[in-house]
Amino acid sequence: MTLKQNLEHLLQLHLQNRRKMNEKILVVEDEKIIACDIQYCLEKSGYIVPAIVAYGQQAIEKAEELQPDLVLMDVMLKGNMNGIEAADQIIKLLNIPVIYLTAYSDEGTLKKAKLTQPFGYILKPFDENQLITTIEIVLSKYQQEAVMRKALEQEKEMRELKSHFISMVSHEFRNPLSTILTSTEILKHHSQQFNEVKKNEYINHIQNAVKHMTQLMSDVLLIGKVEVGQVSFLPQPLDVESFCQNVIAEVQLSINSQHKIVFTMQGHCNKDQDTSCLQTSQLLTTPTQFPCLDEKILHHILTNLLFNAIKYSPHGGTIRFDLFVLEEEVLFRIQDEGIGIPESDQENLFNSFFRGSNVGKIPGHGLGLAIVKQYVELHGGEITFASKVGVGTTFIVSLPFN
Numbered sequence: 588m589t590l591k592q593n594l595e596h597l598l599q600l601h602l603q604n605r606r607k608m609n610e611k612i613l614v615v616e617d618e619k620i621i622a623c624d625i626q627y628c629l630e631k632s633g634y635i636v637p638a639i640v641a642y643g644q645q646a647i648e649k650a651e652e653l654q655p656d657l658v659l660m661d662v663m664l665k666g667n668m669n670g671i672e673a674a675d676q677i678i679k680l681l682n683i684p685v686i687y688l689t690a691y692s693d694e695g696t697l698k699k700a701k702l703t704q705p706f707g708y709i710l711k712p713f714d715e716n717q718l719i720t721t722i723e724i725v726l727s728k729y730q731q732e733a734v735m736r737k738a739l740e741q742e743k744e745m746r747e748l749k750s751h752f753i754s755m756v757s758h759e760f761r762n763p764l765s766t767i768l769t770s771t772e773i774l775k776h777h778s779q780q781f782n783e784v785k786k787n788e789y790i791n792h793i794q795n796a797v798k799h800m801t802q803l804m805s806d807v808l809l810i811g812k813v814e815v816g817q818v819s820f821l822p823q824p825l826d827v828e829s830f831c832q833n834v835i836a837e838v839q840l841s842i843n844s845q846h847k848i849v850f851t852m853q854g855h856c857n858k859d860q861d862t863s864c865l866q867t868s869q870l871l872t873t874p875t876q877f878p879c880l881d882e883k884i885l886h887h888i889l890t891n892l893l894f895n896a897i898k899y900s901p902h903g904g905t906i907r908f909d910l911f912v913l914e915e916e917v918l919f920r921i922q923d924e925g926i927g928i929p930e931s932d933q934e935n936l937f938n939s940f941f942r943g944s945n946v947g948k949i950p951g952h953g954l955g956l957a958i959v960k961q962y963v964e965l966h967g968g969e970i971t972f973a974s975k976v977g978v979g980t981t982f983i984v985s986l987p988f989n
Contacts, residue, residue, distance in 0.1 A: 609635050610634055610726060613637065613646070613655040613658045614626060614638070614659050615658060615661055616641065617642075617661060617664050618661075621711075623639075625659060628718055629722075642665055643666055643670065643673030647680070651681060654681070654683075656683070658684070660673065660686065661689070662688065663689070670687065689711065766792055766795075766796040773789055818965065819883075820966075822879040822989075823880070824878070824879055825877050827877070827880070827910060832850065835893070846905075847904075848893070849906070850908045851907075851908075851910070852910035853910070878912070881966065884962045884965065885966075885986075888984060889919060889984075892919075892984070893908065897923075898950075899980070904924035906921065907921070908922075909921075915988045916987050918985050919986075920982070922980070923981075924979040926943075926945055926946075926976065928945075928974040936972070941957075945976065963984055968985050
């Protein structure tokens with residue numbers, strides 16, 4: 588989304604929100620009759636006057652307490668603090684727009700008032716139309732400026748995120764490229780000194796580096812597609828039991844005998860079974876009713892979590908994969924007995940390029956879980972986890988039934 592589109596979107600939201608609320612205006616005026624007249628005019632026009640105060644320090648305290656949308660400030664007030672000094676504090680501390688009410692139009696007073704950068708002036712005596720028109724103009728101007736500031740801040744954040752993302756991608760590519768360059772240089776200049784085993788060792792280094800770069804590029808493209816809404820999302824009724832079993836069979840082909848995947852499920856009957864086999868009212872009661880899920884995206888979610896469970900269980904162990912089919916959602920639980928995630932790392936686990944501080948030399952680039960989270964949210968679902976170092980990690984993916 589461009590800055591212009593972002594700004595237009597925020598302005599539209601602002602206009603919608605503004606129609607739903609009445610602005611609060613704090614009146615700071617030491618002449619009671621004038622203050623009552625102002626309150627009457629404002630409330631008749633739909634504004635809310637939460638308080639009327641007559642002292643500068645009191646105005647600051649009330650502004651902080653009530654957080655009004657605007658302050659009408661008399662320049663000359665009772666007490667030790669005048670309106671200009673009070674307005675200066677309110678603007679600096681709370682960033683609330685101020686309109687001055689003054690019977691003094693001399694150059695010295697106006698010069699002092701200008702230093703506080705107020706949004707407007709109303710000279711006494713004033714009529715109702717002048718008061719309301721000035722307020723409306725000031726509120727509109729201030730709120731549009733606020734929208735502009737927010738749009739600029741969001742644009743700045745996006746630029747910083749993109750810059751950080753590009754920097755991280757460049758860093759991740761640097762290592763495999765260095766491996767490829769070093770290995771090819773060695774083979775080029777010293778291959779005559781190596782036997783076939785040694786040559787194959789360097790060739791394997793090159794091939795693994797290329798695979799790492801290919802996977803990294805694939806994951807970067809996936810994240811980019813999700814962020815710009817270009818991922819095809821095609822949910823269809825899916826037999827999740829058969830699907831999960833196929834995913835497990837696929838994963839088991841590529842793992843060693845140190846790891847064992849144990850699959851269990853609850854809440855689903857085969858089509859030719861009687862529904863009386865269901866033991867709880869929470870479980871799916873219609874065996875032919877399959878959840879609507881995107882098979883391709885779900886495949887990516889589950890294989891990523893399973894391969895992670897295997898990868899971060901370097902000494903083997905049991906990977907438990909549990910499926911729960913409930914009335915309104917499907918739950919997938921994947922539990923390992925691996926290294927676990929340090930508590931200090933857990934809040935950043937789904938951030939792009941983030942890896943746990945205890946992964947050591949276990950390969951990876953920190954994009955897998957970021958993609959999984961985005962894919963789960965694309966389904967309208969939720970992913971949660973629990974982990975303890977040295978004990979293992981459990982991920983639970985919840986996807987709505989439809």
